[in-house]
Structures are given as C-alpha cells and as structure tokens.
Amino acid sequence: MKLKKEVSSADFLNRVDQCEGNIFYKTDEGDQLNLKSQLSKYLFLVAVNAPSSASLGEGEILFSDSDYKLLKEYLDA
Numbered sequence: 595m596k597l598k599k600e601v602s603s604a605d606f607l608n609r610v611d612q613c614e615g616n617i618f619y620k621t622d623e624g625d626q627l628n629l630k631s632q633l634s635k636y637l638f639l640v641a642v643n644a645p646s647s648a649s650l651g652e653g654e655i656l657f658s659d660s661d662y663k664l665l666k667e668y669l670d671a
Contacts, residue, residue: 595655596670603642606668607635613665615658622652 597606610617610629617629619638627634642653657665 597653597655597668598670601668603639607638609664609668610635613657613661615661617661617665618656620654620656626656 607629613630619627619629619634621627621641627638629635629638655665655669
C-alpha cells in the first residue's frame with residue numbers, strides 16, 4: 595500500500611515502532627528498508643526528504659495484517 599502524501603514521516607515512524615511485525619518501505623527501485631531498523635529509518639528519512647526525491651507516497655509499505663489497524667490512518671486506500 596502507498597502512504598498518504600500529507601503524512602508526517604516522524605509520526606509515521608513513531609507508529610511503526612508500535613507495530614508487532616516488521617514494516618518495510620519498498621522503493622520504486624525495488625529496495626526494501628526494514629523500518630524497525632534505526633539505519634533503515636535514517637535512510638527512509640533521507641530518501642523522502644531529499645530535494646530531488648519523490649514524495650512519501652511514491653514507495654510502497656509492506657506489513658502484516660495484524661499491524662493494519664495501527665497503520666491505516668497513514669495509508670492511501
């Protein structure tokens with residue numbers, strides 16, 4: 595699923611920390627960042643805040659069904 599365009603990346607990452615399973619951000623190039631990893635969170639923030647990058651909604655969020663309720667307000671249905 596895609597992230598909503600108006601999502602605060604800091605708020606989203608705080609919510610990811612509350613999830614039980616791993617949450618992945620899949621880039622357009624096919625890379626997958628495990629957002630439970632501090633290094634991946636840093637790379638995610640750099641990627642989405644770079645002037646030449648696309649908006650947050652360009653990548654895809656991969657997660658388990660059990661974490662949907664925690665993330666649904668950040669996802670574009």
